[in-house]
Amino acid sequence: MSKFHVLIPAAGTGSRMGTECPKQYLPLLGKPLIHHTLALFAAAQRISSVHVIISPDDHLWAQHVIDVDAKLHIHRHGGDTRAATVFNGLEAMAGQVAANDWVLVHDAARPGLSHAMLERLLDSVQDDDVGGLLAIPLADTLKRADVAQRVAKTEPRDGLWQAQTPQMFRYGLLKQALQHAGAAPTDEAQAVEALGYSPKLVLGELRNLKITYPQDLQLAEAILLADAKEQKKL
Known part of the structure; x- marks a missing residue:
């Protein structure tokens, strides 16, 4: 039976946050942001291993007290782009995964993923021939500047979805897709699409936002605090 593995590219600098500290290490409820991202996968019984790909010169990982789960593996093979980091991570995982195993690539700065969303993705994609990703239909009107x-054009939003992560593909297919990707793809699905495949869209949620700007941290904090309150009620 195919296993599920998680790959988290965490070699970015998060320049749009306007902080000197890479955003994956910014404090969120008293712990590094990436701690919250990892905690969900550490607690997920269906996940066999979690691989975090950091920069070779990353000195912050060791400085932070990040809970290390037995299934967690750290690889200092970050690249210049997201695609390069993910590909390097796949190379580093080679001896621990099978070609037919599933790899879920998830952003280090998406701490709002819920167990329900993860289960929905696994259940929806595990028997798919291609793979898939969490995404949400666009609700806002799009303007091209x-x-x-100034507004140059209003773009029709019919059939448009906003991609999220995790993006889930077979190890062998994903590695092949990234090997053959021309211009660096902005996500894994784009690389798979370039091979002629059509990944499956699985409904995500707004709470699964990517921390990109300072105000996003406040939203993430509110989401995690609400989760904590719900847990206390149970």
């Missing part, structure tokens, strides 16, 4: 930051 010109060079002066």
